[in-house]
Amino acid sequence: MTIAITPEKVPEARGVFTPELLDRCISCGFCLPACPTYALTGVETSSPRGRINLMRALETGVLPDDDPTISEEASFCLGCRACEPVCPAGVQYGELLEEWRDHVWNGRRRPFKVRPLLWAVDSPRRVRSMGIVRRHAGRRSESPGPVNLMLGCFERVLYPRVSRDARELAAELAAPSAQGCCGALHAHNGELARGKHLAKELGEALPGTIVATSGGCAAHLAGVLGPDRVKEFSQWLFARDGASAATPADGRPRIGLQDSCHLRNGLGVWREPRELIARVGKYVELPSAAVCCGGAGSYAIVRPKDSARVLDQHLDEIAAADLDVIAVVNAGCYRQLQQGVKRRKLRTRVVHLAELLAGEK
Amino acid sequence: MAATATLAGLRGRLEEVVGGEHVRTDVGALVTFSTDATPLERGSPDAVVFPATAEEVAGVLRLANELGVPVVPRGSGTNLSAGTVPHRGGIVLVLTRMNKVKEISDAELVAVCEPGVRTLELAQAAAAKGLLFPPDPGSQSTATIGGNVAECAGGLRALKYGVTRDYVLGVQAVLATGEIIRSGGRLVKDVAGYDLRRLLCGSEGTLAVMTELTLRLVPAPESSGYGMAYFPDLADAARAVSRVLASGVLPVTLEFLDRVCIGAVEDYAQIGLDTSAGALLIFGQDGNPAVIERDLERIAQACATEGATSVRIAESPEAASEVLEARRAALPALSRLEPLTLLEDATVPRSRIAEMVDFIQEVAERHHLKIGTFGHAGDGNLHPTAVLDSADEGAVDRARAAFDEIFARAIELDGTITGEHGIGIPKLRYLERQLGAEQMALLRRIKAAFDPNGILNPGKLGS
Secondary structure, X not given: OOOOOOOOOOOOOOOOOOHHHHHOOOXXXXXXXXXXXXXXXXXXHHOHHHHHHHHHHHHOOOOOOOOXXXXXXXXXXXXXXXXXXXXXXXXXXXXXXXXXXXXHOOHHHOOOOHHHHHHHXXXXXHHHHHOOOOOOOOEOOOOOOOEEEEOOOHHHHHOHHHHHHHHHHOOOOEOEOOOOOOOHHHHHOOOHHHHHHHHHHHHHHOOXXXXXXXXXXXXXXXXXXXXXXXXXXXXXXXXXXXXOOOOOOOOOOEEEEEOOHHHHHHOOOOHHHHHHHHHHOEEOOOOOOOOOOOOOOOHHHXXXXXXXXXXXXXXXHHHHHOOOEEEEOOHHHHXXXXXXHHHHOOOOEEEEHHHHHHHHO | OOOHHHHOOHHHHHHHHHOHXXXXXXXXXXXXXXXXOOOOOOOOOOEEEOOOOHHHHHHHHHHHHHHXXXXXXXXXXXXXXXXXXXXXXXXXXEOOOOOOEEEEEOOOOEEEEOOOOEHHHHHHHHHOOOEEOOOOOOOOOOOEHHHHHHHOOOOOOHHHHOOHHHHEEEEEEEEOOOOEEEEEOOOOOOOOOOOHHHHHOOOOOOOEEEEEEEEEOEEOOOEEEEEEEEEOOHHHHHHHHHHHHHOOOOOOEEEEEEHHXXXXXXXXXXXXXXXXXXXXXXXXXXXOHHHHHHHHHHHHHHHHHOOOOEEEEOOOHXXXXXXXXXXXXXXXXXXXXXXXXXXXXXXXXXHHHHHHHHHHHHHHHHOXXXXXXXXXXXXXXXXXXXXXXXXXXXXXXXHHHHHHHHHHHHHHOOOEOOOOOOOOOOOHHHHHHHXXXXXHHHHHHHHHHHOOOOOEOOOOOOO
């Protein structure tokens, strides 16, 4: 072994990372128990602190760009940001991960499977045409209003009912179909600048407040446009209606929730969807409700085996709790849980919160 | 880093012991095991192994002993004295796969577990049976019980309940030469032989590798309550603490923040602290609700008598949580001031706390440093915390000079250079000043008896 990882003199920073972000970690290790990939492996290298040490080694040139462990860990991380709320030093891990992937996944090194996804959502026109045959809520002729519903890119194709039901619950939401992707997929997959640009474009297409039915999109948009302009659907609906005392009826369905990681860990929104569910059913908190389901944006496509390992615990808990419904607040979780539930042949229905509330209205 | 010739083939031989998937030698992994929670100290290992059983641990140690390769035992790596930093290279022996709670007995008040169990998990398993495992170091959600025993971790409840060593009934351990021994067991009374389990407690991974622990539990208290008091000066708070203890009350919590910490916490958390105060004392009691009420009232009275400017007893769990928030936020608040945070744990008799904290402030000013001090007023365990700008090149040297003085002063005041973090690497050079040359020589002879070839965590305690 000849690589010196204890250099006599601290080498010059390469500028891969924002120094203030990387400096903030005090290496206390409080993030370890919160990290799903650390839980899977028990190996420091696959923990947030371990990855920050890898980032530091990359920044100081101790490890080269093409180091296999660097590549593996940049991809193995779910990007769920569960490490952020437990961090006493306030490390913004999500931002560091975006900068990391922006550096190590540029050009040829980006995972092959991500490329067509990014291409598909890269232009607003392409996104519009993706949704053309599906009955989502968007109307071509409609102009933006004071509060606008974001239709999403893959969500409008895969789950068009979500936006229709959101509008049924809230007729004041305008939904012009002339809107593109929020850019989260780009930002999380090594195209940070493009991801921010797409968010700004969407902000211009939808002036005023933007309401997103996917937590991941809401968190990314809020990061670029500011949390005052961007609200996630449950957050917005709960603020609109306030706490309501729904009379609990016996025999109501048993409903669990899968938190959206970026909604919970990025925007701090977790109480609102639970309150809304409690209006229509008996809310059951699963032990891993706040833990990433393994969908994690494009993760389920890029790393299907790890994604399924992360999901297993959730499916076990859904089965053990014998849920009637598991509610989701993000398109990626929707797809992930739907596939898992189907594979296990569970009786539980996977439903977006908007669909759940509209169905009970 | 050990000699290259010795290391050729090391990976293969380790694989024979623990299996190929439980050995890491990729440079990236070695980077991530080159540090723990201690700033500035690092050193690259040559291999990282993850054994699953005491027999596998013995196999690794026999191999390392034969080759003369250093072995550094590690749990979750939350050490604050670089005790798990492999600065002489060699093998990092990670025990987190050995993570089973084997038994919680409410009839015998014991827990039996493997070293890689996280301390909070153990505490929760005990709580599920109405029992308490009292040691609660700040890192308990991450730290492993093996690491806590090896470092003799303290925590916030030490005044009333003691520290980790007070709860170790028995250990199974592997010697550096590969033999597996047991010391103690499930008995409260057992004086057969030297008390090796106590010797291993706080041995910082330099004598043997613990592979199973039998721990004492106590009945969980029914309830708990908290309060807080502001003082114009830390000396007033210290006198209040003495008055409390003299009044026959043994509180479960007696924590303080000095002026610098109060300011930092308020800037960060904005929870309405009185930044004009010289000290904040947070107190708490557990047990029967009637006893809690009586004791909190007595503590409040003692504080008022010693000049507290305001005293508040939390009336609800939410209010109690607010009271404790100031203490919880101390380290996060300080660490956010600057990129580099040096956290120490010099400890003095509680009657000398005010004197010590005044000295720390004087030293900080003289060396142009920002040092906030918080800690355990009940047991004199202080956490002077220096926050440094990494761009300020001289800052680390000035901080080292300041801590030299702080440790020397702690020893003069009949204190110790470390209350609960351990000697590790950075404090080894102060140890002789505290223990004297004869005792240092005895430590080395003990080390040699356990570890004749000096492979276990070399360059630290006993070296």
